[in-house]
Amino acid sequence: MNISQNGLNLIETFEGYRELAYYDTAGVLTIGYGHTNNTASASQYPVYEGETMTRDLANKILLTDVSNYVTDVNNAVTVQINQNQFDALVSFTYNLGVGTLYSSDLLTYVNEGNFGAAAQQFLLYVHSNGRVLPGLVNRRTQERALFLSDSNTSSYTPSTPNSSVNNGLINYSGVFIPNQTLQVSADTDPNSPAIATYDAGEQIPYDSYTLVNGYAWISYIGQSGQRRYVAVGPDDGSSSTTWGTGFFN
Known part of the structure; x- marks a missing residue:
């Protein structure tokens, strides 16, 4: 499977485009659409302090980075899932890393076909450095909504985030x-x-x-x-x- 435009919309919405390199809430140097030195394309596009990046380059790097997480999710999931479920899992993995996906109860429930329990697991991953972050609550809520939404929906636009904290x-x-x-x-x-x-x-x-x-x-x-x-x-x-x-x- 490959990510759809719906999934890319979700990632772009919550990552947001940043022209100037900055340190995120976990202290990781980040630029563009959540691009860091931990991503697979970091050797080609390293991030450094003071760096600036055009939106066009950020979009190019986003597609490169996402393609690696698409491969990771395809390798991790052993049951048939629909497009919206796949997109939600790619967004989750893009944000938290493949190690988190592989070790999660979320993946276990997905591979058991227990999609209701899997959907609830998204809501557990909402903290950084011991703090619940409204932005992560919003993202996990939207990923869960996408995971549970009708796979025949022609388009999915993330709603304007409203904190549930x-x-x-x-x-x-x-x-x-x-x-x-x-x-x-x-x-x-x-x-x-x-x-x-x-x-x-x-x-x-x-x-x-x-x-x-x-x-x-x-x-x-x-x-x-x-x-x-x-x-x-x-x-x-x-x-x-x-x-x-x-x-x-």
Whole structure:
């Protein structure tokens, strides 16, 4: 398979064209449409401080870089997927790298044919240097939407990004069922005292989550009207390591 114009539109929308080289949120020197010295074409088009790049050259490099990720996704996926699913996976890999794709539960679920579970995995990859970034939330939300959209849709235009982050929380609801006793806290500090506990097997309805301080936290408004937090596992991008079920499982 090859990426469609829809997929290129998505990548261009979120990478954005930058004429002058800059350091991204992870401290990586970047130019054009997210081009870095970590990409396959870096030997031909190295990035250096103070560099400027025309839009025409940026578009040329984008197509070169994308072609490598197209190959990576084709090699990684072992089941039949549609064009929109393929485009979403290429965008994900372009942003995070092939190593992240290969080691992800997202790829595992795709190759199992469990596309519903795979779609939810996009929403886990929204942090950089331990912080949830609204821009990544927006991108993952759009990639998930493309992954789930009708493959017969003739065109797909990413909507104008609207942050779904509210005070560091990402809007996502569910019911978590722990497999061990979990503590309830007033904040996301792992050292905060427990306000209450949930025992194994109890249901914990939640309306949002966040990834911070090394943990994945679900959150809800308690009976007191105050927001409460429960750490449900390590912040490692994998739902298989959570202490129960119901968090992107």
